[in-house]
Amino acid sequence: MGQEIVADLFAPLDDHPAYRQIANVIEQRIVARSLRTGDPLPSEMDLARQFGVNRSTIREAIRELETHGLLGRVRGEKRLRVTRPEPRRVSSGVSRALALHDVTFLELWEAMMAIEPVAAQYAAARRTPAQLQTLVRAGARFKREVADTTQAVAAVVDFFTAVAAASGNQVLEISQAPLNLLLAPALTRMIDRVPQARARIHAAQDKIADAIKFRRSEQARTWMEKHIRDFKRGHELESIHTGDSIHTEGER
Amino acid sequence: MGQEIVADLFAPLDDHPAYRQIANVIEQRIVARSLRTGDPLPSEMDLARQFGVNRSTIREAIRELETHGLLGRVRGEKRLRVTRPEPRRVSSGVSRALALHDVTFLELWEAMMAIEPVAAQYAAARRTPAQLQTLVRAGARFKREVADTTQAVAAVVDFFTAVAAASGNQVLEISQAPLNLLLAPALTRMIDRVPQARARIHAAQDKIADAIKFRRSEQARTWMEKHIRDFKRGHELESIHTGDSIHTEGER
DNA sequence: GTGGCAAAATTGTCCGACAGTCCGATTATC
DNA sequence: GATAATCGGACTGTCGGACAATTTTGCCAC
DSSP states (O other), X not given: OOOOOOOOSSOOXXXXXXXXXXXXXXXXXXXXXXXXXXXXXXXXXXXXXXXXXXXXXXXXXXHHHHHTXXXXXXXXXXXXXXXXXXXXXXXXXXXXXXXXTTXXXXXXXXXXXXXXXXXXXXXXXXXXXXXXXXXXXHHHHHHHHTXXXXXXXXXXXXXXXXXXXXXXXXXXXXHHHHHHHHHHHHHHHHHHHOTTHHHHHHHHHHHHHHHHHTTOHHHHHHHXXXXXXXXXXXXXXXXXXXXXXXXXXXXX | OOOOOOOOSSOOOOOOOHHHHHHXXXXXXXXXXXXXXXXXXXXXXXXXXHHTSOHHHHHHHHHHHHHTTSEEOOTTOOSOEEOOOOHHHHXXXXXXXXXXXXXXXXXXXXXXXXXXXHHHHHHHHXXXXXXXXXXXXXXXXXXXXXXXXXXXXHHHHHHHHHHHHHTTOHHHHHHHHHHHHHHHHHHHHHHHXXXXXXXXXXXXXXXXXXXXXXXXXXXXXXXXXXXXXXXXXXXXXXXXXXXXXXXXXXXX
């Protein structure tokens, strides 16, 4: 705590290995749009020649970009091409990170309170018919599958995803996505232990979907707020929670 | 657009290459906490032996996990160890994704409106003295560097980061982080063209910092709202914007 | 232009090698 | 006895070459 803070005279020079440097160079080309989405990447041997390194090195660099979702290949194709990172892919990384950081339910809930109502509000204003439909379908699916916990939880997640997608705001959408994967385990426990949860969720989804359907922004927002608030009450009711972490306990 | 949507009967089996399979296996071990944070990974040759593949293959798998931030090495060390993905690292991936998706300023702004005020509110309630200090420092830095656009913008970003960090909510923090990298370019343009921007930013930061200092949640939230709203006005004033995309135009 | 086919190119994986460096143990020094 | 210098082993980063499987391409016939 009380250690002396002295401005270091020299910054630690971190020598990036070649594969990382190469990855960075290519990445910059992509974000600078010098390589455009859909463009095929030169062959590995070609890249190796251009960068003056071995093919193995190139491959390691490429792996890096591939996992970032900046490179990918269309099914059945061999050549890599520049790809736009899909929200789903990116968000899964975020939620994995959050899970490893042992976020509490309260943290998740607060974030949901911040994002979901706003998303619902904009969704009411901007949803397309198609978006409305997937949203309604998710609601219907929940109603149909109430009995099957796994399915029901998946439907809830889909509902939130649909709302976010309908918001017509990519930033909100991608901000919301990671919350879903965190919500699932918590919701699963809750929905099993709190009897009235299912009914309340169904009712709320109905109201929200209606509001979005009839383009009532304020209502959509308000109902979504109530909906999320309910989650917190449900979680408190569940109350026999062993720990604070959302994360399902790993084995010793 | 109007293409038929039929639920496929069979999912296309994509034969994951070995390096991907291996990456998945190790990743699952990590999220299941069977490999715990800080644990050193076996040597590449050892892993190659265990998985029964060549070291090159192992290396490609490892690259994948390394870029996800699940593996890393402490400076100057050679062996990889299991790491917790840092918010910054993860968020940079998200904002790169968003940048490639050509988010508009409005989208960014709406997301900021959703997240930042809430973060400020919780920050007022929960900030530690240290967090308050870094926050105040960022504000001071802005004041000091108003003349230098680059520095000033960096200070603004730092301010937001500090607020989010002080919120004591990891989910909010990690949700907020990507917004910063998107904000920077937009803010840079704005701050240069709208004369009164700097003064207003400074005033707002002062108010927000004060509210957080004296633990006034509502004030913190309200002032942050005003602050963000100002950005939108600034952006409208700037108005000679060539396109909607935040992204600085890439060359042909 | 279309279809079909063989050749060339490309990817995934393997093997072996070597310099540079980090780590741990051993030995030398105060 | 504690600390500092030294040495060998273990690893990583990178390289070169190789090969099967599969995709892409060029070409020819229709």
